[in-house]
Amino acid sequence: MKTVIYYFTGTGNSLAAAKTIAADLGDCELVPIAPLADTTGDIVPSAGRVGIVCPVYDTGLPVIVAGFAGRLGLVGTRYVFAIVTLGGTGVSALHQLNHILKEKNGRTLDAAFAVKMPGNFPPVHRPPEGKERDAILASADECLKEIAGRIKKGEHVPPGFAPFSSFMYFATYRFFAGAVHTGDKDFSVADTCTSCGTCAMVCPVNNIKMEEGRPAWQHHCEFCCACLHFCPVEAIDLHSMRGTKGRGRYRHPALKLEDMKVQNGRSDPGVSAINKT
Numbered sequence: 001m002k003t004v005i006y007y008f009t010g011t012g013n014s015l016a017a018a019k020t021i022a023a024d025l026g027d028c029e030l031v032p033i034a035p036l037a038d039t040t041g042d043i044v045p046s047a048g049r050v051g052i053v054c055p056v057y058d059t060g061l062p063v064i065v066a067g068f069a070g071r072l073g074l075v076g077t078r079y080v081f082a083i084v085t086l087g088g089t090g091v092s093a094l095h096q097l098n099h100i101l102k103e104k105n106g107r108t109l110d111a112a113f114a115v116k117m118p119g120n121f122p123p124v125h126r127p128p129e130g131k132e133r134d135a136i137l138a139s140a141d142e143c144l145k146e147i148a149g150r151i152k153k154g155e156h157v158p159p160g161f162a163p164f165s166s167f168m169y170f171a172t173y174r175f176f177a178g179a180v181h182t183g184d185k186d187f188s189v190a191d192t193c194t195s196c197g198t199c200a201m202v203c204p205v206n207n208i209k210m211e212e213g214r215p216a217w218q219h220h221c222e223f224c225c226a227c228l229h230f231c232p233v234e235a236i237d238l239h240s241m242r243g244t245k246g247r248g249r250y251r252h253p254a255l256k257l258e259d260m261k262v263q264n265g266r267s268d269p270g271v272s273a274i275n276k277t
């Protein structure tokens with residue numbers, strides 16, 4: 001059965017997860033969600049099986065993914081699954097997705113999975129490094145292989161019971177979602193910036209313009225933090241909560257600059273197709 005997997009990623013965990021699943025399923029197309037925000041109307045995949053893979057933000061979905069899900073038409077879809085990648089707490093994001101799909105299509109996910117991967121939000125937790133990071137990635141890989149097997153079998157897997165995550169979602173997510181686009185006012189750039197433009201190139205939603213050789217955030221941010229983590233000289237900082245100075249940076253080891261350019265439509269999307277027949 002043909003599969004289309006829609007993905008969103010800031011630092012590569014969700015893309016790596018999507019690629020692992022795609023390779024295992026075969027006959028699978030990877031489609032970035034970000035460029036779809038520039039289109040209107042329903043998004044109707046021509047595939048029997050549809051997947052959504054994305055990170056958890058503030059115990060919910062990235063706002064751009066929630067918007068995408070509200071336009072996803074599943075009339076011809078036989079099986080729909082979702083995988084959220086997270087640093088610790090956020091199964092509630094799968095319940096949120098179920099709610100959106102139910103409103104739009106009158107049906108929920110056939111299978112819902114959460115996979116622990118390295119956290120990428122230094123204002124709250126330092127991203128893991130070295131052996132700790134590698135162990136988390138190895139365990140995520142095992143988990144993803146098992147998930148691919150369950151998807152192939154067409155198993156029904158509802159999202160797990162998640163009282164703490166759901167409490168946090170109801171308490172905080174709406175504040176995150178309401179302020180996310182202008183949250184970029186808390187980013188700053190130091191004089192060590194070399195004007196290389198990497199931050200602008202990797203932004204999934206093209207929210208950064210280079211002005212006089214410096215990044216200028218345009219206030220339609222998704223808070224994925226790709227700019228922060230990709231800056232080759234760590235000149236970018238985020239000033240919310242504990243801040244990011246000296247608190248580490250993270251990218252999935254397989255993530256390339258080219259992957260981010262495919263995601264934001266700056267490169268040929270054809271290269272994202274895996275096992276396309």
Ligand SMILES: Cc1cc2nc3c(=O)[nH]c(=O)nc-3n(C[C@H](O)[C@H](O)[C@H](O)COP(=O)(O)O)c2cc1C
Pocket residue numbers: 008009010011012013014015054055056057058059060085086087088089090117118119120121223224225252
């Ligand atoms: C703004 C923001 C908020 C986050 N909130 C959560 C959260 O509520 N729970 C959690 O477990 N991880 C949280 N994370 C961590 C990410 O969900 C996790 O690292 C994810 O795997 C990143 O995926 P990516 O590399 O595809 O962007 C957050 C990350 C960011 C950038």
